Amino acid sequence: MVAAIEPRVFQRREAEFMWVYTDMRIGKKTALISLALVGGMLAGMSVAPRAHATEDGQTHYPVGVNTLGDGYMPMPGTLEFRNYTVGHWSHTLANSSGNESVPGFSNSGAVDAMRVLYTFAQPIGPFHYAMGGVLEFSYNHLDVGSESDEATNLGDLDFQNYLSYHTPDKKMFLYFGVDTYLPTGRYNKSDLVNPGKNYWSFDPSINVTYHVSDKLALNGAVYGEFNTENSATDYQSGDSVDLDYGVNYRPFVHQSTDHFVQHLGFGIGGYYLKQFTDDQINGHSVAPDGHRAQAVGVGPQVIYYTQFGGLALKYQHDLAVENRAASDTVWLQFAIPVWGSFRRVEHN
16 A cells, blocks of 8 residues: 555555445345445556666555455446545555665555446356446655655556356355456656556456354455566566455344444454565566565454445554555445446345
8 A cells, every 4th residue: 555665776666555345245235235345456556766666565456455245246237336535654665574675765645446347137157247447546645765756646447357156045255357457547667656557467366255144244355466567667566466354243233224233344354465476677586585575454444334335444554564565554435336226135
């Protein structure tokens, strides 16, 4: 959720902006309308200390987004709108030992991502096909030593293709597919901050929600990210894998439906990110360790479920960070159906 700068050559660091959305996927349970922060992407703003660039562990995929209703898709024949508003801040750019690598580093920003997702009515065997897209608008401010810059603009686009499924007893919901991130955002290698990353990413994933009971839901999402080379800098970020997780509990689910507390849910969520191939520049691994990133995020989340959508507020704090910026992030997200069936697949 931030940007980071590579020591010495100041190889570029992308500011990662996480975005969220409530599951209508955010909700797929009528009463249990699960608010789903299911993965989409919020391409981050690139931050580059005027020289060659390196993404320094930042990803197109917004790590930590899928912690609620991960396995939910819109109802067949339904078009949904999700909005994600995110704020983040960081004062530490960690090296491979987890220590501060750039004195005077500070990064903060905000993003609003708008997402549409449509599930086709005609099934494909036991599955339903869904497609969608994300357009994000972001602001980012970066300080690196005596240098400072900021940018406000549209970021990279994300196109999404999924197949969804739920078990006959409606206890487990899942979907799988690929997110494709396009280098459509503004990018100039001479700028300290850029809204776009200037390379493609392909992210296959599987997302699951399992209802242990009417009150307790377990969520998990696994995303791989495979990147192309940044043609402006000859730098290629290493590939990575991310595991998002969330445990959510609705203590008052059996209260009267017109009671405020009946719609409340509480949980804990986060992520584990691990880069498994080296960053490369001009085809050679970045010394001394390939600049491989890792991080763990954790924090509380509060959800309010409604009949037609949902609202979520979450906070995450980064731990065990290597070769990327350690951030704090606050997300506010909601989702509503725009056209089609407003009912939800209920968990019995």
